[in-house]
Amino acid sequence: MTGFRLTQYAHGGGCSCKIPPGELEDIVRGLTGYTSPELVVGLDDGDDASVVAIDDTTAVVCTADFFTPVVDDPYDFGRVAAANALSDIYAMGGRPLVAVNLVGWPRDVLPTEVLREVLRGGLDVARTAQCHVGGGHSIDDPEPKYGMAVTGVANPHRLLRNDSARAGRPISLSKPLGVGMLNNRHKATGEVFPQAIASMVALNRQAGRDALDAGITAATDVTGFGLLGHLYKMVRASGVSAVIDAAAVPYLDGAREALRDGYVSGGTKSNLDWVRSGLRASVDEDELLLLADAQTSGGLLVVGEIPGAPVIGEIVPRGEHLISVR
Incomplete structure (x- = not known):
């Protein structure tokens, strides 16, 4: 694994490769405003995850996060990407239940053994979080990318949100x-x-x-x-x-x-x-x-x-x- 510097196979790295915030807001403008009694948190304020109420005490929290390598070591890359994806659930006050891997991989450039180490890192962090990993999806991609889609649960009346900050706190x-x-x-x-x-x-x-x-x-x-x-x-x-x-x-x-x-x-x-x-x-x-x-x-x-x-x-x-x- 030491013969490959993963960061050299991508133009950016980690969350710094996100579409810039102003540009992203222009893209989704006009797609917001959807309302539903069950959709407690949606796209409107750019919160960390979506929240759908199932009943008065249970809500499903959903997120997805992936990016190009932020570090060269494949195992560490997997660990970082998994922790980052799980963070969106915690940021909403939720508990992660199950995750699926999201993979883009240049199969003709980087050996599958390297990808296996990335996935192992993600699995180890998910296990620490007591979150199941139930498969995923992969594509052949010019740049390596890895992350997770994570589903969790929360109490719809005890959420952490980005639209509820109050003065004096x-x-x-x-x-x-x-x-x-x-x-x-x-x-x-x-x-x-x-x-x-x-x-x-x-x-x-x-x-x-x-x-x-x-x-x-x-x-x-x-x-x-x-x-x-x-x-x-x-x-x-x-x-x-x-x-x-x-x-x-x-x-x-x-x-x-x-x-x-x-x-x-x-x-x-x-x-x-x-x-x-x-x-x-x-x-x-x-x-x-x-x-x-x-x-x-x-x-x-x-x-x-x-x-x-x-x-x-x-x-x-x-x-x-x-x-x-x-």
């Missing part, structure tokens, strides 16, 4: 930022950053449970649109604004050095450009790029306090700017 972050910068450096140089891998493969299960136990109703996970992008979607959907204390935001070791040395993805720059019209900042451009860094399998951004997650800001009444960074 603190904002907490369950994982440090910076994996985007470190992954971009890894792709360019081959340097391995165990701290980034450890962060990406860690499940958001406990953070989701703690949020529900604390009576919290608003949360989202921080992935390809960066902290600023996902917070922007949340405050816009909730009719509020947010203030971020930049000095309180945690970062992985090496993230600032990667920024200093220029390892900034195009996705990160697109994220910052997207939120600029609603942003007021008293910090410099580098700090904003860190806050907009395209994360892969990032933490939960929670409106409330949970154990082990630093408070990085607060929700305030809707003002002239959707987000203020100081």
Whole structure:
């Protein structure tokens, strides 16, 4: 497995290869607005997963997430992709039940043994999450891609949503930022950053449970649109604004050095450009790029306090700017 650098077989990597948020909103404009008593959460606010109520106590939570390699090691790639897909269920306050693999593979370029390691990594993380893996779908693809479609369950009256943030509440972050910068450096140089891998493969299960136990109703996970992008979607959907204390935001070791040395993805720059019209900042451009860094399998951004997650800001009444960074 060591003879192949998976990141060299794809133009992007991880969640930074997502379609830019502004462009994606243009694509789905006109496709929103579908309402149904059973569809509790749909497309309208770009939440982390869809939710369909089955009865008064049970809802089905559905999501899908896949991407090109974010790390060179195939087993780690599988673990990261699986943890990232499962995170959408936790971000809604749900419990994953079953997942199916989503695979695109350049069969004439990369051996099937490499793909087997990717799938093994995904299976191991799903087992840790006590989530069944029940097959999947694969295609012959010029670039390697892997992820999962995940189905979970939740109480329809105890959800974590991105449209329920309320003024006067603190904002907490369950994982440090910076994996985007470190992954971009890894792709360019081959340097391995165990701290980034450890962060990406860690499940958001406990953070989701703690949020529900604390009576919290608003949360989202921080992935390809960066902290600023996902917070922007949340405050816009909730009719509020947010203030971020930049000095309180945690970062992985090496993230600032990667920024200093220029390892900034195009996705990160697109994220910052997207939120600029609603942003007021008293910090410099580098700090904003860190806050907009395209994360892969990032933490939960929670409106409330949970154990082990630093408070990085607060929700305030809707003002002239959707987000203020100081």
